[in-house]
Amino acid sequence: MKMISRRDFMKASAVVGAAGVLTACGGSSSSTAASSTAASSVAASSAAASTGSANVGVCIYQFADNFMTLYRTDLEEYLKDMGYAVTIVDGKNDQNTQTEQINTFLQQGVDVLIINPVQTTSAQTIVDTISPSGTPIVFINREPDKAVLDSYAGKCCYVGADARQSGTYQGELILETSTQGDINGDGKITYIMCKGDPENIDAQYRTEYSIKALTDAGKEVECLYEYLDNWDQTTAQQDVANALAQYGDKIEVVFCNNDAMALGALQSIEQAGRKVGEDIYLVGVDALKEAVQNVVDGKMTGTVLNDDVGQATAAADATKLFVDGKDVEEYYWVDYVKVTTENASQYL
Numbered sequence: 001m002k003m004i005s006r007r008d009f010m011k012a013s014a015v016v017g018a019a020g021v022l023t024a025c026g027g028s029s030s031s032t033a034a035s036s037t038a039a040s041s042v043a044a045s046s047a048a049a050s051t052g053s054a055n056v057g058v059c060i061y062q063f064a065d066n067f068m069t070l071y072r073t074d075l076e077e078y079l080k081d082m083g084y085a086v087t088i089v090d091g092k093n094d095q096n097t098q099t100e101q102i103n104t105f106l107q108q109g110v111d112v113l114i115i116n117p118v119q120t121t122s123a124q125t126i127v128d129t130i131s132p133s134g135t136p137i138v139f140i141n142r143e144p145d146k147a148v149l150d151s152y153a154g155k156c157c158y159v160g161a162d163a164r165q166s167g168t169y170q171g172e173l174i175l176e177t178s179t180q181g182d183i184n185g186d187g188k189i190t191y192i193m194c195k196g197d198p199e200n201i202d203a204q205y206r207t208e209y210s211i212k213a214l215t216d217a218g219k220e221v222e223c224l225y226e227y228l229d230n231w232d233q234t235t236a237q238q239d240v241a242n243a244l245a246q247y248g249d250k251i252e253v254v255f256c257n258n259d260a261m262a263l264g265a266l267q268s269i270e271q272a273g274r275k276v277g278e279d280i281y282l283v284g285v286d287a288l289k290e291a292v293q294n295v296v297d298g299k300m301t302g303t304v305l306n307d308d309v310g311q312a313t314a315a316a317d318a319t320k321l322f323v324d325g326k327d328v329e330e331y332y333w334v335d336y337v338k339v340t341t342e343n344a345s346q347y348l
């Protein structure tokens with residue numbers, strides 16, 4: 001019998017489910033390629049308001065990011081289901097490239113821009129570039145300062161997940177192990193941390209709150225090293241290999257700000273002959289399929305679902321509110337979910 005996976009189930013039900021949260025949205029047919037071109041005139045924009053169709057420009061910070069690939073695929077599907085023409089562009093992790101793409105979208109007269117900024121610190125400049133045209137903005141995934149959203153009130157919002165929650169869940173995953181993270185019984189949890197992009201609030205909060213969960217539970221902790229791995233699997237693999245060579249059995253926990261880095265860490269852990277669950281613990285965030293499979297197989301202690309379906313649905317629904325000229329809130333938050341050996345098979 002074919003099981004429906006949690007993500008597929010969430011995808012199938014997301015459009016319907018989110019309707020209650022952010023008012024209406026469309027059907028459930030699927031689409032794949034990012035092909036449509038944005039229209040080019042103000043006339044087209046006002047026609048959009050009356051017909052309900054619209055041209056939406058989507059700027060993703062980098063296509064070569066596992067989680068953002070899931071997210072943008074969902075987003076494209078939901079926006080097209082709503083009847084919108086969608087163009088998605090790759091910022092290639094370069095703010096100048098993304099800024100040029102934004103300018104092109106503005107020249108084309110898109111109705112709404114969905115922006116996953118390359119640099120969150122550039123969010124104000126992005127708003128200042130866009131605001132003279134009056135084009136609404138849905139920021140996603142990388143949270144700008146509230147002052148940035150306030151500066152374009154009513155015309156821009158942020159859709160995201162509270163990274164503090166994901167960090168706390170990572171700490172809890174370690175506290176839920178049989179040794180509560182203290183494998184060698186020396187009274188403290190000794191760890192290394194693989195961090196994402198240092199400018200990114202998700203990386204900052206996950207780093208802080210995973211450890212806060214331990215210290216809040218009265219645990220003593222020792223950080224051996226924090227590695228700057230920029231969300232990247234290969235970088236984390238190399239750094240964790242070096243860390244294992246340098247610190248050996250002292251390392252009890254490998255915290256990774258995301259699953260891509262946890263997958264890299266696991267390769268090095270296995271190469272070093274260490275065994276997750278026996279002599280080391282490993283946690284990530286995102287619930288990428290491969291990572292969830294590792295949780296099922298006992299090769300990762302746990303991960304945290306970063307709900308791409310929920311966030312893409314909320315972003316599409318906020319876009320629709322802008323297109324329809326309805327009121328839009330400043331923030332839309334989507335919960336994280338802890339993924340353990342007990343529930344992991346639901347998320348495959």
Ligand code: GAL
Pocket residue numbers: 065066067068141142196200202231257258259260285286306
């Ligand atoms: C995080 C996600 C990372 C990476 C990052 C990009 O929320 O966990 O894997 O995609 O966003 O900003």
